[in-house]
Amino acid sequence: MNEREKMSVRIEAPARRRLIVGGAFAFSSLAVGSAGAQSKAQHIMAELPSAGADKARTYLHQEVDFNGSPQRIYEALLDSKQFSTFSGEPAEINSEVGGAVSMFGGKIVGRNVELIPNERIVQAWRPANWEPGVYSIVKFEFKKRGTKTRVALDHTGFPEGNFGHLDAGWKIRYWGPLEKFLI
């Protein structure tokens, strides 16, 4: 198994386990665009409520290695055109600190809180269908590892009951498509 295959397994296996049928919008079952990791979500209507201890979780941490420099990944996440391309849906990202961001055709919106070029992105982040005024904090940190970059994500302060679909959503909506984009 080469590095790429290993990462695909790590990204997709947990996601599939958590994705089941349901109804309304969830981060892990946004209207989907193109092939690959996304297509797996296409027949999935939604999501079981997070079970047990996971239901009370209000934070998650993920680390993923990507091909490409920290600069390349930092820019892909903050550039409207690149984000739109890899996510398959419209994105309008003001890349200044304090600037408003809208991704996945407006289904995820927020604002940049702190930007350290090629090192860190902190955003206030909310799916548009959360209660008014409810946001979470998303922090990406980028560390160079040889020719690759490790992205460490800390997603904190989201409402209880969201862990399952958010944990899966990052893999399906961000990491999988971003990995293909960076090839």
Add this chain to the structure above:
Amino acid sequence: MSESIHQEIILKASASRIYEALLDSKEFSAFTGGAPAEINREAGGAFSCFGGVITGRNIELVPNQRIVQAWRVGNWPEGKYSLLTLELQAQGSETRLVMDHVGFPDDLRAHLNGERADGGWHRQYWEPLRKYLA
């Protein structure tokens, strides 16, 4: 695990008066005991309170109704922010202030919630604000 605090306070003032006190640099400084405060009143704008001990950025501002801020204490790990949501609900001549504070470091909950000898939302914000508005 919970990393959240929910508080509701009744204040004897209009929602607009409280909104102003929380977002105006001079008023904020005055009610918190004179420590410097610099608050940019625009959505996306930066703020610094208590002489720079608390810093952050406005995420969403709905005049006289809602303030959402990314909020951090200076000695937290770099890049670590919590989220503060303040909702103002008029109740006759009074206002109910509803606070939800989420995403702060777990071990600070007792401090922020006022369960220690000093600090916390009530001591640092609500009681001084109540006196200021009286």
